[in-house]
Amino acid sequence: MNILIVEDESRIAKRIERMTRDILGETLQSLTHINTLHEALFFIENNALDLVLLDLNLNGDNGFDLLTTVVSESFHTIVISAYKDQAIAAFEYGVLDFVPKPFNRDRLEQAFNRASTKEKTENNKIKLLAIKKRGRIQLIPIDDLLYIKGAGAYTELFLADGKKELHDKSLEKLEQLLSHTFERIHKSYLVRISEIKEVIIESGSKYIAELKNGERIPIGRTKYKDIKAKWL
């Protein structure tokens, strides 16, 4: 794993670094520590990362500017902050976890587990997805999202108004963030459960989910049982 720590308190940064090495052991490929917002943005643009550990209050700056940028990237973000009252806002932006200070090794390990074991989060607060569009960050309300289609490393977001947007995160990562309202019905599709009108069984054991707007999305054979269980 390639990890970036953004933290302006040197002692705390060292603590995170030490614990991260300890927890991840062999799986850790690189670990970088940066203590200013500006440098962090530059680093993110130019390096491939798997996880960012981010302090929201850097040198008196509000870290939410940085936050919108990092959540639009392909990697997951874990916020480590002294301000517990910012947790809800951070979750709304789609961070994987929020670790309040002071923290211990167990809490940090829990956060790492979420990231590495593809464990679904209990984040039911996510409200926005940040996407990069023409060099700028745009925030899309989750409520506007009908379904998501995996397209290699990135994903396509299909919106209620018929538009299609691209997101840098993989379908697996988005599934982790959106698991409370979205269901993986196919290896390439993540669909909002409430949008499914009916499940159609076609000849040759083909399962199709028909959405309220008439679109038809295939259901994976293996997934069908799960969905059937949930629906009945």
Added chain:
Amino acid sequence: MNLRFLPCFLLVLLLVTACSQNPVYKKYKTVFKVGDQQEWAAKNWNDQGWKKHIRLIPDGQVYWLRTPIDILKSPESLHPYGIQLDVYGEYEVFWDGVLIGKNGNPGQESILPPEGKMWATFSIPTDLTEEGEHILAIRSSLYYFPDHSGIWGLEIDYYDDLLTDRLIESSYMHLFAGAFLITSFYFLFLFLSNKKEYATLIFSICCFLFFTLILAEYIKAYLPIHYSMHVIRLKTIGILMLGISFLIPFYFSMQFPFPKRKLLLTIYTGVLFYIFLSKHIFELTTNNMAISMWLFSFGIVVFGVYKKMKGARLVLLTILLSVLIGFVTPFNKSLFAGFSLILLGMFYLLSLRIKEQRLAYENSLVQSTRLRLELLKKNIQPHFLMNTLTSLIDWIEEAPKKGVLFIEALAKEFDLFNQIESKTLIPVSQEIMLCHSHLEIMEYRKEISYFWQEEGISPEEKIPPGILLTLLENGITHSMPLEDNSIKFKLIFESSINFKCYTFLTFASRITETKNDKKEGTGLKYVKARLTESYQERWDFTSEPMNHGWKNTIKIYS
């Protein structure tokens, strides 16, 4: 506010008193003749050749005045008419040839001491006041004011009423005056307890002058004044009027400030003095001064209304009401009614200002409490507390001995905070101690070497608590260490006769600027609010980046 109804109430009261019943007599033109013949008192004497005016009657010569008077209604039986005269000189009064009264010794003034009074009332025998024509003849001499011949005032009514009405009127006016005297004292004491409030002093003086003015006007009812002394009373009234006429617009100019205030006030004072000194017809002088006062005040208040200043509209109303009263009542009454209305307006303004002051004071209390909380919050706000605790845990886990030192540094900072939290000013040495302990904590947290330097500090100088600490915190958060992993701070104190100046320098490499830098942070707001709390407007504060880091200057003017 109930004060709004007061002017209306006063107006009604005045209108009621102003409309007295019809007079029982009709007075014709007075004729004059210098000389002395007892026959001139007779009812049927032919005074065809007598003069309409005599400008000067020198050397205390005797002269006669004859005034035909029609009695329109005979008096009730046992209820004689009287005549009240306002005449300069010492004189004898004849009614239809009969001597009805004597006021001094006409013709003998140069020999005898002054005798008699300005306002005298004489009873007229009932048998001489039948309906029809009568003649009032006065034998008089004017030794002291030879140019004041003639009848200045004349009133015929029931003798008892003439005497009692005057006393009743003046007793009411004295009650009225007493109210202003008390008001004057009250506001004087108010001023003495807060000597910055000149408006209360001016209002107090106005009330006092008004009190004396009423006294001077109505003193004639019970204090006999010889005509030679009467000029003193008139001069007193003139001077009082001058004072009031100046102070009322001056007061309004304080409440409703307007451009070129000094110049206009000087011109106005010039006009007042011109009126005061130019003519010696006292009634006219008083009148002119009252009118100029009214006009100038009106101008100021209209300006106040135009600028939408607080209270200006009600004051304008009182001023307009006072002019309305001026139209419907005789001058001496309207003068007092008008003045009291205007004084009420001033009173209203003062009450508004007092209210404003109270609110401002309450606000300042709230502000002080807020600043105190702000100071306390520095140590419990999550950014400080949680980061410190996280670092502390780490130190304890990794190097317990250092962890203990860290806790001690933290304890010291909390202790210092406890000592200063409720104060508005503390010795600078205490503030510096606070900075030291803060730096110690931050060294454990940030693992950067912080250096502190001082220059020219006088330890006992007082400053508001937490302001240097705030600047230090800003220095720590907004800068990156130099190449040797250090940040240096330097506090310089300079003082001169006019001001004291603290310069606080941060030597560090600056963080690349982001747009947030332009916004004023809560830290700087705190510094400014603390300076305002202790020094009002007498301070300057600048905070600016420099090559080597950051520079803050606090200037406090004495």
